[in-house]
Amino acid sequence: MPSPSPSPDDRPACAVTTTAEATVAALITHGLDTIYALPGVHNDVLFDALFKARGRIRTVHTRHEQGAAYMALGAALATGRPQAYSVVPGPGMLNSAAALLTAYGTNAPVLALVGHIPQAAIGRMHGHLHEVRDQAGILQRLVDFHAPIRGPGEAAHLVAAAIASMRTGRPGPAALECAIDSWGIEGPVPLASAPAPAPAAPLDEDAIRAAARRLGGAARPLIVVGGGAQDAAAEVTELSRLLQAPVLAFRRGRGVLDARNPLSVTLPLGHEEWAKTDAVLAVGTHLHIPFNQWGVDEDLAIVRLDADPEEPARFKVPAVALVGDAAPILRRLIDLIPAHNLSRPSRHDEMAARQARLRARLAGLGPLMAYLKAIRAALPEDGILVEDVTQMAFAARVAFPVYRPRTYISPGYQDNLGWGFATALGAQDARREVPVVAICGDGGFMFTANELASAVCHRIPLTTVVFADGAFGNVRRNQEERYGNRLIGCDLANPDFVRFAESFGVAAERARTPEELGAALSRAFRRRDEATVIEVPVGPLPSPWEFIRLPRVRGARAALTRP
Numbered sequence: 001m002p003s004p005s006p007s008p009d010d011r012p013a014c015a016v017t018t019t020a021e022a023t024v025a026a027l028i029t030h031g032l033d034t035i036y037a038l039p040g041v042h043n044d045v046l047f048d049a050l051f052k053a054r055g056r057i058r059t060v061h062t063r064h065e066q067g068a069a070y071m072a073l074g075a076a077l078a079t080g081r082p083q084a085y086s087v088v089p090g091p092g093m094l095n096s097a098a099a100l101l102t103a104y105g106t107n108a109p110v111l112a113l114v115g116h117i118p119q120a121a122i123g124r125m126h127g128h129l130h131e132v133r134d135q136a137g138i139l140q141r142l143v144d145f146h147a148p149i150r151g152p153g154e155a156a157h158l159v160a161a162a163i164a165s166m167r168t169g170r171p172g173p174a175a176l177e178c179a180i181d182s183w184g185i186e187g188p189v190p191l192a193s194a195p196a197p198a199p200a201a202p203l204d205e206d207a208i209r210a211a212a213r214r215l216g217g218a219a220r221p222l223i224v225v226g227g228g229a230q231d232a233a234a235e236v237t238e239l240s241r242l243l244q245a246p247v248l249a250f251r252r253g254r255g256v257l258d259a260r261n262p263l264s265v266t267l268p269l270g271h272e273e274w275a276k277t278d279a280v281l282a283v284g285t286h287l288h289i290p291f292n293q294w295g296v297d298e299d300l301a302i303v304r305l306d307a308d309p310e311e312p313a314r315f316k317v318p319a320v321a322l323v324g325d326a327a328p329i330l331r332r333l334i335d336l337i338p339a340h341n342l343s344r345p346s347r348h349d350e351m352a353a354r355q356a357r358l359r360a361r362l363a364g365l366g367p368l369m370a371y372l373k374a375i376r377a378a379l380p381e382d383g384i385l386v387e388d389v390t391q392m393a394f395a396a397r398v399a400f401p402v403y404r405p406r407t408y409i410s411p412g413y414q415d416n417l418g419w420g421f422a423t424a425l426g427a428q429d430a431r432r433e434v435p436v437v438a439i440c441g442d443g444g445f446m447f448t449a450n451e452l453a454s455a456v457c458h459r460i461p462l463t464t465v466v467f468a469d470g471a472f473g474n475v476r477r478n479q480e481e482r483y484g485n486r487l488i489g490c491d492l493a494n495p496d497f498v499r500f501a502e503s504f505g506v507a508a509e510r511a512r513t514p515e516e517l518g519a520a521l522s523r524a525f526r527r528r529d530e531a532t533v534i535e536v537p538v539g540p541l542p543s544p545w546e547f548i549r550l551p552r553v554r555g556a557r558a559a560l561t562r563p
């Protein structure tokens with residue numbers, strides 16, 4: 001007779017495992033199903049634990065540590081869920097550092113699992129393989145939560161603490177280090193149990209009421225959204241309707257309000273609104289451009305909503321500060337607004353007319369607009385666009401219509417050239433059910449083009465469009481226009497991108513017109529287990545900067561410090 005399966009109460013309370021096994025088990029318990037990683041002797045025991053856990057957690061290895069970290073970042077930005085990567089210490093850790101910096105800048109929940117030299121040697125500078133002075137100190141400057149894992153008994157609670165810190169307050173990356181001789185230490189480990197959901201933070205009713213009064217009584221309210229509003233799209237949409245307030249997004253807030261809604265604005269119309277508004281609700285944004293370029297004055301009441309309690313008053317003390325997750329606070333605001341709200345005529349027709357006039361002006365951007373239009377037409381509504389730092393992306397920020405949250409992935413204020421391709425690879429790996437397209441310049445693509453090998457190895461169906469102008473084109477134009485055409489360090493020698501991609505076994509084609517690009521994209525999006533590279537040869541492109549760098553419209557002088 002088969003023995004009955006043990007009830008949960010009969011199970012042993014502990015198991016004996018290694019630090020590495022306990023760490024992997026904790027990742028799985030927290031719902032991580034993938035780790036992006038590049039191996040080395042410091043992490044051999046961790047990789048052996050990952051081997052034993054395959055089936056429950058995939059190990060996606062890359063060709064460079066920046067690829068692993070950017071893939072974790074892309075997966076985190078596309079899903080909003082914690083993601084992890086693992087690298088060896090010293091050079092491996094430093095190779096991943098730009099991605100960790102960008103995870104910080106984009107508040108992305110990315111966990112770095114970093115190997116270390118032997119425990120007893122840390123800090124002694126004996127010249128161990130991959131030793132770097134104060135590795136912990138370097139990591140601590142890049143993340144909000146950092147800890148060493150010294151043995152199996154610590155692994156579960158340190159992983160739990162790291163993941164909690166990545167999700168609560170201002171989200172962002174965390175790092176755990178483990179020494180080469182600590183991964184293999186065996187010991188009793190409590191059996192992992194699923195983490196309890198974090199308790200809902202209490203709402204500050206007084207502050208929300210004050211915000212409702214300010215916004216409801218405003219003649220011309222404006223909402224500005226950043227990355228912190230991505231999980232509050234329904235609430236922002238409802239508030240915008242109630243207040244008839246335009247919603248301005250630049251990079252990381254795109255898609256929070258559907259671009260088909262005429263109240264959804266990018267920088268040019270947002271700038272016009274900023275000049276006239278009397279009350280702004282800023283959700284999950286630094287408000288960097290309005291504060292630093294457009295100006296503020298005493299007639300403007302600013303309500304700041306941010307997960308980081310330090311943020312609202314960093315630049316200027318706001319009229320009202322709301323601290324916490326955007327969605328529950330906005331839901332409460334929606335409850336309270338009607339009691340204060342002015343009766344508001346619809347702004348639909350006015351905004352639709354202004355949007356049409358802006359589209360006519362943007363048409364002057366010629367090929368930039370024609371190619372973006374072709375991409376939008378081919379990409380399904382829930383498809384994801386990842387931008388690298390290229391002229392095409394600068395235009396996309398003001399002109400590419402985004403319909404849903406988390407479908408426009410931008411590096412935000414780091415604007416780090418070369419992040420795009422590998423980040424998009426991670427986004428596509430984590431969201432296999434929708435097409436992801438990366439738009440890169442020839443300069444940026446080559447930063448991580450080696451990861452075409454990872455796309456092949458892990459059958460990731462990413463589509464990448466490389467706009468090849470033979471230059472760091474944005475820099476080149478600056479040198480032409482502002483430095484008397486003294487061109488230096490900006491012309492590029494390129495491979496034939498089609499043959500380059502094909503040599504990896506990746507599908508590739510060249511598109512010479514927007515129509516050809518549209519057709520190539522449709523073919524690419526149908527390849528669901530194979531990557532595609534599309535090279536688009538372009539000449540010098542028109543500058544989109546007149547739509548991005550906009551003049552001061554409020555306040556007599558630059559208010560660069562808090563009053």
Ligand SMILES: Cc1ncc(C[n+]2csc(CCOP(=O)(O)OP(=O)(O)O)c2C)c(N)n1
Nearest residue numbers: 390391416417441442443444471472473474
């Ligand atoms: C890490 C990093 N290095 C340098 C820059 C400066 N930079 C911004 S755009 C650019 C040129 C990008 O060239 P390419 O990818 O070919 O796009 P294009 O401007 O030609 O459209 C450079 C060098 C940056 N933003 N980030």
Ligand SMILES: [Mg+2]
Nearest residue numbers: 441442471473
């Ligand atoms: Mg270029």
